Each structure stands twice: as structure tokens, then as C-alpha cells.
Amino acid sequence: MGRLIAALQVLAGVIMILLGLLFLAGAAGQGRRVLIGAAGLALGAVLAGLGTRRFRRAEAVDPARLHVEILSLAERSGGELSSQQLAVGLGWRERAAAPVLETLLREGRCVRRHERGEVFYVFPALQPRLMLLRCDYCHTSYDLNDDLDTCPNCGGTLRSEVVSVSLSQGEVYGMDDLDEAGGQRVEGGLPGPSNGAG
Secondary structure (H helix, E strand, C coil): CHHHHHHHHHHHHHHHHHHHHHHHHCCCCCHHHHHHHHHHHHHHHHHHHHHHHHHHHHHHCCHHHHHHHHHHHHHHCCCEEEHHHHHHHHHHHHHHHHHHHHHHHHCCCCEEEEECCEEEEECHHHCCEEEEEEECCCCCEEEHHHCCCECCCCCCEEEEEEEEEECCCCEEEECCHHHHCCCCCCCCCCCCCCCCCC
16 A cells, blocks of 8 residues: 555656646746746655655565565574564564564464563574484483484483574574474573583
């Protein structure tokens, strides 16, 4: 709707400019026609300028464009976006992005969480990935380079697992954790010599 109004404004501006040029061309030195022609040119320029500006603003808040920009921001920030990062990245368009974020949440493309009084949007598909060995029994994680068959901690069976890294919290968690927790993150410490990959 905004782009339609903008296009009509530009069209009206162009028509006014053409009428102004016609009056100036046929003025034949008559002051009144010159004034009318100049007024038509000025009004047409204003309308065309306002229409162009409105069209650009409508383009800037187009949901498809905001969708691409949000995913691009998330990718550059390691798959996690805070509300502050969104505000800085989108500027005055932040409010227009709210419905786009809700759509991403409904589609399961991202998960919203609250931490330290701030809202974070986590995009699992855009987060860094690691491949680890994890014990089926005690859930301790080990680096693939450790070349282990059984868990040194409990003797349980080890299996390879793709995990996602949270850059903001320094956490590592399995790619299935979000589904198992009903959309909530299952947190765990970074792998270390005693409880993870060394």
C-alpha cells in the first residue's frame, strides 16, 4: 500500500512538471503564465521527491528484505542476535521487523530466550558447528582427536555428535537439545579435560 501511494505521488509530480513546462513554453512573455508554469514545476518536484522518499522507505521495511537482513545480521554474529544488536543493525526499522521475527519463531528458524534482562534470538542453523564424541551414559564430551572407543570416565559407549557453539555464553550443546527441551536450550559447559573435549 505504501509503495502504491508513493508511485501515485511520483506520477502526480511528473504530471505537474510536464504541465509547468507546457505553461512556460507557451508563456510568450506573459508574466502570469510564467508564474503558473514555475509553480507547476516547483509543486511537481516536491510531489515527485516526496513520492520517491516514501517509496524508498516502503522498500526498506518490506518483510522479504527485512527477513534477509535479519538472517544476514545473525550469520555475522555467530547465529545469535541480541535486541540491542537488532536495534543497531536495523535502526528505525526495528519495529517493522517484529512481525518478521515472529514468523521466524513460528517456523522454528530461531529461538527466543531472555538473559540478564535482554532478549536474544538464537538461530541454530547459523551457529558454528563442532564434531565431538559424547558418552551415552554420563554425557561427557571428548575431542575426536582423542581416538577413544569407550568413555574413560565411566566406560560407556561413545558416539560422534554435531554440536553448536554459543558465542555469547561460551557453551556447547547438541543439535538435538532444542527439540528435546521443547524449544529451550539445554545448557552445558565447554568441553574440558575432565568433562569434555580437551
